[in-house]
Amino acid sequence: xxxxxxxxxxxxxxxxxxxxxxTADWFRRQRWWLLRVIALPFQLLLxxxxxxxxxxxxxxDPVLTVTGNQATDEQYARIQEQMGLSGxxxxxxxxxxxxxxxxxxxxxxxxxxxxxxEFGQRLPATLExxxxxxxxxxxxxxxxxxxxxxxxxxxxxAAIRGYARAAGAIPDFAVGVLGIFLFYATLHLSPAPLxxxxxxxxxxxxxxxxxxxxTLLAGDPARTxxxxxxxxxxxxxxxxxxxxxxxxxxxxxxxxxxxxxSTLFRVSTxxxxxxxxxxxxxxxxxxxxxxxxxxxxxxVGGAVIxxxxxAFGGMGQYLTEALAGAxxxxxQGFLVAIAAVSLVVFLVVDIVTMLLDPRRRPGAQTEA
Amino acid sequence: xxxLAAERLTRRFGHGRRAHTAVDAVDVxxxxxxxxxxxxxxxxxxxxxxxxxxxxxxxxxxxxxxxGDDLAPRMRTQAGRRxxxxxxxxIAQDTSSSFDPxxxxxxxxxxxARQLVGLSIxxxxxxxxxxxxxxxxxxxxxxxxxxxxxxxQRQRFAIARALVVRPGFVVCDEVxxxxxxxxxxxxxxxxxRYCAQTGAGLAFISHxxxxxxFISDRLVVMYRGVxxxxxxxxxxxxxxxHPYTRHLLNAHRGPGxxxxxxxxxxxxxxxxxxxxxxxxxxxxxxx
Numbered sequence: 001x002x003x004x005x006x007x008x009x010x011x012x013x014x015x016x017x018x019x020x021x022x023t024a025d026w027f028r029r030q031r032w033w034l035l036r037v038i039a040l041p042f043q044l045l046l047x048x049x050x051x052x053x054x055x056x057x058x059x060x061d062p063v064l065t066v067t068g069n070q071a072t073d074e075q076y077a078r079i080q081e082q083m084g085l086s087g088x089x090x091x092x093x094x095x096x097x098x099x100x101x102x103x104x105x106x107x108x109x110x111x112x113x114x115x116x117x118e119f120g121q122r123l124p125a126t127l128e129x130x131x132x133x134x135x136x137x138x139x140x141x142x143x144x145x146x147x148x149x150x151x152x153x154x155x156x157x158a159a160i161r162g163y164a165r166a167a168g169a170i171p172d173f174a175v176g177v178l179g180i181f182l183f184y185a186t187l188h189l190s191p192a193p194l195x196x197x198x199x200x201x202x203x204x205x206x207x208x209x210x211x212x213x214x215t216l217l218a219g220d221p222a223r224t225x226x227x228x229x230x231x232x233x234x235x236x237x238x239x240x241x242x243x244x245x246x247x248x249x250x251x252x253x254x255x256x257x258x259x260x261x262s263t264l265f266r267v268s269t270x271x272x273x274x275x276x277x278x279x280x281x282x283x284x285x286x287x288x289x290x291x292x293x294x295x296x297x298x299x300v301g302g303a304v305i306x307x308x309x310x311a312f313g314g315m316g317q318y319l320t321e322a323l324a325g326a327x328x329x330x331x332q333g334f335l336v337a338i339a340a341v342s343l344v345v346f347l348v349v350d351i352v353t354m355l356l357d358p359r360r361r362p363g364a365q366t367e368a
Numbered sequence: 369x370x371x372l373a374a375e376r377l378t379r380r381f382g383h384g385r386r387a388h389t390a391v392d393a394v395d396v397x398x399x400x401x402x403x404x405x406x407x408x409x410x411x412x413x414x415x416x417x418x419x420x421x422x423x424x425x426x427x428x429x430x431x432x433x434x435x436g437d438d439l440a441p442r443m444r445t446q447a448g449r450r451x452x453x454x455x456x457x458x459i460a461q462d463t464s465s466s467f468d469p470x471x472x473x474x475x476x477x478x479x480x481a482r483q484l485v486g487l488s489i490x491x492x493x494x495x496x497x498x499x500x501x502x503x504x505x506x507x508x509x510x511x512x513x514x515x516x517x518x519x520x521q522r523q524r525f526a527i528a529r530a531l532v533v534r535p536g537f538v539v540c541d542e543v544x545x546x547x548x549x550x551x552x553x554x555x556x557x558x559x560x561r562y563c564a565q566t567g568a569g570l571a572f573i574s575h576x577x578x579x580x581x582f583i584s585d586r587l588v589v590m591y592r593g594v595x596x597x598x599x600x601x602x603x604x605x606x607x608x609x610h611p612y613t614r615h616l617l618n619a620h621r622g623p624g625x626x627x628x629x630x631x632x633x634x635x636x637x638x639x640x641x642x643x644x645x646x647x648x649x650x651x652x653x654x655x
Binding site for chain 2: 262265266267269270272279282283356357
């Protein structure tokens with residue numbers, strides 16, 4: 001803590017321009033998140049290396065699987081080349097990294113289209129579904145935790161705590177099938193699980209690739225309402241199946257923080273009830289935010305299943321086909337794409353928790 | 369100048385067979401301007417008594433009297449609570465958890481100055497600077513987070529947080545037990561000076577007899593939730609009446625601790641420390 005002030009003064013003494021000192025000072029103060037952002041591409045390359053090796057660890061000859069043992073030597077060599085499997089392992093790796101640095105994930109063997117284009121059409125929809133579920137979950141978790149801990153309501157609090165204890169006990173596919181059976185087949189409250197829009201409506205023109213955002217941008221209220229009506233059950237399924245984990249953690253954290261002396265001293269120094277509640281919440285959040293990042297990973301996995309149940313199309317279906325067809329480049333590209341998404345999610349998680357809690361910033365000194 | 373009194377004050381934790389009486393019908397008077405030391409081993413109920421005195425824990429029975437008036441009705445309104453907390457402040461034992469880790473120390477000191485005294489931000493900052501000066505703290509530390517200062521500095525900030533409202537009565541719970549001896553002396557001196565200058569009363573809760581004897585003019589000895597002896601400090605130390613007080617004094621006098629403990633065990637109530645009550649600061653610290 002004293003070193004920062006010390007080095008600042010020496011820089012000034014050596015007569016460096018004040019702009020340099022200011023820049024250096026700015027960097028020192030912003031270092032905690034800047035370093036984290038700078039590390040991102042390197043982490044991604046590391047993941048790419050892991051993906052590269054993992055795919056090559058799959059037993060069997062993928063070229064044979066694709067050609068079905070009926071190719072001529074010439075065809076075999078051509079496909080081997082296309083799959084990036086010709087030459088030594090180090091040659092393959094260099095070629096693959098050179099390709100990645102050009103923002104090229106390769107070409108799908110099955111569809112013969114660039115993977116970036118293929119993923120661009122499918123991944124955003126899956127991520128949008130997961131993100132919607134995440135936002136709804138976090139809102140509900142916040143409200144539920146408030147009524148469970150900060151302002152307990154007799155029966156409601158017990159119900160919320162009960163649900164939180166059952167965290168993740170029912171898998172998402174079971175909740176999905178149950179939801180369709182109950183709300184579509186029995187109660188007829190929900191539309192048929194056959195896509196994001198009623199069959200008579202046309203899809204909105206693609207602008208962002210995110211189906212709901214595009215529909216909103218097209219500005220047609222009827223279409224927007226129809227999509228919301230179709231999305232309610234799938235999003236609800238994801239929320240019910242996955243949000244309990246975060247709720248359980250947040251309720252536990254709130255219980256702990258409420259008992260802490262810092263809360264007691266907030267009260268004893270005259271802070272209002274709202275301020276005390278806010279402070280307890282803020283202290284409980286970092287752990288819950290980290291868990292929410294993990295939950296997003298589960299939500300993407302859950303979204304793939306929900307897409308299958310509700311005939312949304314998307315990443316899940318594409319992956320199944322790629323796997324069955326031994327489409328090596330597609331699998332490898334998918335691993336890298338998902339790693340990129342997760343890395344960005346965890347970057348956001350890290351920055352949010354570091355914003356919330358100064359002790360989590362790198363270089364922060366902590367005493368026992 | 370504020371006088372406090374505990375009148376048949378009782379606090380029980382738990383229900384049924386697992387119920388535990390932490391403080392059992394305690395009668396103690398804290399006259400305005402007096403400095404009272406409360407000593408006893410862990411689990412003797414002294415911390416719980418302290419929490420009830422400052423209105424942060426509610427008794428199951430008995431009353432806390434503030435200048436002769438019952439405290440309970442005053443605690444029912446926000447204005448009443450704030451007026452009381454401006455008069456009576458608590459300084460707690462574990463400073464690493466008594467500050468909100470996400471706010472700077474200045475923030476923590478501004479809350480009482482603004483909410484309890486009603487100062488503006490500038491006035492609050494001036495008051496904070498004055499208080500820090502009084503306690504010999506470098507004001508530059510105020511803009512740090514609690515984890516960025518040492519335990520001794522944090523303890524002095526905890527005292528500053530209480531004194532910033534210029535209370536008429538201060539309850540100190542083990543404020544020097546975690547500090548090394550040289551820092552203990554500084555902290556005790558600044559507390560004593562504040563009380564002498566402003567005429568504020570003090571309740572000094574500690575298991576450490578020397579520090580307590582140094583700062584207090586009266587001693588209250590607690591054992592398993594009950595006050596076993598109280599009186600002027602010199603008298604209690606020179607002529608202890610209760611066997612437990614004698615045991616406590618002997619424990620501090622060095623050798624012979626085990627022999628004396630055995631003697632006390634044979635002669636009076638069993639000396640098994642009661643389990644710590646499950647609430648408030650006590651639980652956090654013993655965890």
